Amino acid sequence: MKPFGIVFILIQVFYTFTLSATEYHVSSHRGFDGNPGTHSKPFKTISAAAAIAHPGDVITVHEGVYRERVNPHRGGISDAKRIIYQAGKGEKVLIKGSEEIKGWKRVKNDTWSVTLPSTFFGVFNPYADVISGDWFRDNGRTHHTGAVYFNGHWLSEAAHKEEVFETVADNPLWFAEANDSKTTIWAQFKDADPNNELVEINVRQSVFYPEKEGINFITVRGFKLEQAATPWAPPTAEQIGLIGTHWSKGWIIENNEISYSICSGIALGKYGDEYDNRAATLEGYIGTVKRALEHGWSRETIGSHIVRNNHIHHCEQAGIVGSLGAVFSTITGNEIHDIHVKRLFSGMEMAGIKIHGAIDMLIGNNHIHHCWRGIWLDWMAQGARITSNLLHDNRITQDIFMEVNHGPYLVDNNILLSPASVRDLSQGGAYVHNLFIGKFIPETDDRVVPYHLEHSTEVAGYSIVMGGDDRYYNNIFMSYNDEAPWPERMGPEQKGVFFGLGAFKSNDFPLVADGNVYVDQARAFESETNPIENPGFRTHARLVEKKDGIYLEIRMAGEWLQRGCRLVTTGTLGKAVTPDLPFVQPDGTPYCLDTDYSGKKRNMKNPAPGPFGNIKDGIMHLKVHNRK
Numbered sequence: 001m002k003p004f005g006i007v008f009i010l011i012q013v014f015y016t017f018t019l020s021a022t023e024y025h026v027s028s029h030r031g032f033d034g035n036p037g038t039h040s041k042p043f044k045t046i047s048a049a050a051a052i053a054h055p056g057d058v059i060t061v062h063e064g065v066y067r068e069r070v071n072p073h074r075g076g077i078s079d080a081k082r083i084i085y086q087a088g089k090g091e092k093v094l095i096k097g098s099e100e101i102k103g104w105k106r107v108k109n110d111t112w113s114v115t116l117p118s119t120f121f122g123v124f125n126p127y128a129d130v131i132s133g134d135w136f137r138d139n140g141r142t143h144h145t146g147a148v149y150f151n152g153h154w155l156s157e158a159a160h161k162e163e164v165f166e167t168v169a170d171n172p173l174w175f176a177e178a179n180d181s182k183t184t185i186w187a188q189f190k191d192a193d194p195n196n197e198l199v200e201i202n203v204r205q206s207v208f209y210p211e212k213e214g215i216n217f218i219t220v221r222g223f224k225l226e227q228a229a230t231p232w233a234p235p236t237a238e239q240i241g242l243i244g245t246h247w248s249k250g251w252i253i254e255n256n257e258i259s260y261s262i263c264s265g266i267a268l269g270k271y272g273d274e275y276d277n278r279a280a281t282l283e284g285y286i287g288t289v290k291r292a293l294e295h296g297w298s299r300e301t302i303g304s305h306i307v308r309n310n311h312i313h314h315c316e317q318a319g320i321v322g323s324l325g326a327v328f329s330t331i332t333g334n335e336i337h338d339i340h341v342k343r344l345f346s347g348m349e350m351a352g353i354k355i356h357g358a359i360d361m362l363i364g365n366n367h368i369h370h371c372w373r374g375i376w377l378d379w380m381a382q383g384a385r386i387t388s389n390l391l392h393d394n395r396i397t398q399d400i401f402m403e404v405n406h407g408p409y410l411v412d413n414n415i416l417l418s419p420a421s422v423r424d425l426s427q428g429g430a431y432v433h434n435l436f437i438g439k440f441i442p443e444t445d446d447r448v449v450p451y452h453l454e455h456s457t458e459v460a461g462y463s464i465v466m467g468g469d470d471r472y473y474n475n476i477f478m479s480y481n482d483e484a485p486w487p488e489r490m491g492p493e494q495k496g497v498f499f500g501l502g503a504f505k506s507n508d509f510p511l512v513a514d515g516n517v518y519v520d521q522a523r524a525f526e527s528e529t530n531p532i533e534n535p536g537f538r539t540h541a542r543l544v545e546k547k548d549g550i551y552l553e554i555r556m557a558g559e560w561l562q563r564g565c566r567l568v569t570t571g572t573l574g575k576a577v578t579p580d581l582p583f584v585q586p587d588g589t590p591y592c593l594d595t596d597y598s599g600k601k602r603n604m605k606n607p608a609p610g611p612f613g614n615i616k617d618g619i620m621h622l623k624v625h626n627r628k
Contacts, residue, residue, distance in 0.1 A: 066096070
């Protein structure tokens with residue numbers, strides 16, 4: 001056949017494929033899975049549509065409650081030819097990993113019970129499924145992936161059966177016993193008959209998760225996804241979330257509400273293999289990285305996901321978790337809160353966002369609050385940027401924890417209002433135009449961890465994380481708040497933990513610092529030249545909610561502009577020492593930090609310190625979050 005004939009056939013195939021793209025409809029109220037999936041004859045379940053959808057197809061799900069686990073059989077082939085799962089416009093669509101339960105019988109006072117046959121659960125019974133895994137801590141008791149929900153909110157699992165018969169406290173309890181034939185659940189329902197209320201129990205491990213790896217270019221949009229019996233998701237095992245991408249490329253997860261996951265909400269992470277939960281050591285994770293490279297870990301095949309504008313809450317491990325599989329992804333515009341607030345178990349993976357291997361990732365414009373920790377980038381945050389995020393009330397640990405990274409990474413234009421702003425156990429970072437109100441915790445480590453070729457997953461070498469090699473430009477450091485008493489309200493001062501850069505010692509943490517402002521109890525880096533220090537300036541900062549959004553009420557001083565700051569660019573930041581790489585954007589273009597937290601242009605000749613382009617004397621009211 002002549003070449004032009006082959007081209008003609010390929011063009012015909014392409015156009016035939018394009019024209020064959022279909023929109024399938026799903027309705028829990030009027031659908032039937034034997035239907036063709038048209039608007040007039042929709043499917044009843046999302047799974048029926050998922051079984052026949054092909055690249056380019058759209059699955060529109062109409063209002064209702066869908067109690068199923070969606071397992072996409074195939075994905076798209078490109079960003080332009082993806083498979084889209086979407087809620088109907090303006091319609092409320094809930095996809096749940098739970099089932100509603102009736103038949104409760106009162107046992108004693110406000111304690112009720114129900115017994116279900118093993119056939120009710122099939123092959124997966126969350127009340128026999130014990131949470132465990134690498135870096136998991138059970139706190140001396142047993143935890144299951146099951147849960148009981150009363151009118152949408154979960155009860156807490158009791159450690160011992162006797163506890164569920166005690167007087168109901170502020171946090172009602174449940175307890176279960178499961179064997180091969182039946183499962184009995186006891187639960188506390190204060191002053192209520194559960195048979196007259198909405199009571200649900202977990203029955204599915206996830207809500208939207210492909211069984212196979214490599215299901216690429218999926219869009220999930222506009223749903224309420226909730227109540228899943230998710231397992232512990234360490235960086236060394238398959239990471240299953242309430243919704244997850246399962247070692248794939250090019251997903252878009254947007255405009256969803258994702259809540260009530262026993263462990264993680266969104267999982268962008270690792271595949272599973274025979275080493276799952278058998279590698280909780282430094283050497284174990286290095287082995288995990290090496291095996292991942294053999295298992296297709298590259299820009300061409302993994303990552304590049306978009307997670308945006310979601311509302312993620314009530315997950316007991318992480319709002320968003322990802323080990324290796326989140327490379328080259330963007331996480332923007334999400335609100336994440338109430339993460340690991342029960343704290344019945346513990347471990348090493350709890351945060352609003354917890355990523356291992358944040359290579360060329362953008363984490364921006366997120367609102368993260370009331371979490372165990374805000375953002376935690378652990379290992380290989382090379383080329384990552386954390387920008388224009390609002391973090392507050394993450395009271396247990398820190399707003400940001402950078403753990404054993406060689407850089408280069410950039411933290412800019414963030415508002416960090418929790419008692420501890422940053423825990424720095426890395427090197428090669430740049431902190432520019434941030435507002436820090438909490439403490440800084442510098443640490444050193446002797447772990448030997450990888451660094452990579454530029455914009456690549458390929459390992460360039462291994463080196464100890466020595467600490468230092470950081471640069472701090474044009475930041476404002478304050479000291480939490482001016483409410484009395486101080487410091488009793490914060491607790492006794494910890495050795496080596498201060499506001500500002502005062503805890504960093506030149507010999508241990510060689511830094512570059514310029515254009516920074518230190519007020520109240522914040523102190524400058526000991527080798528910093530010409531800082532603005534004003535210990536008599538009292539911190540005043542609080543968030544105020546209004547109808548159109550959240551405002552930061554903060555005391556500033558116009559005199560901070562008088563000394564002058566320089567515009568920060570890639571040239572200003574130099575190179576991270578260990579990888580010998582410059583601070584550039586994921587596409588390789590240089591940085592020019594000429595816009596502020598709100599995206600407004602800065603004064604190019606004398607940019608104001610901190611995340612706002614304009615500052616003046618006295619109390620300012622600055623909008624920091626739009627009401628959605």
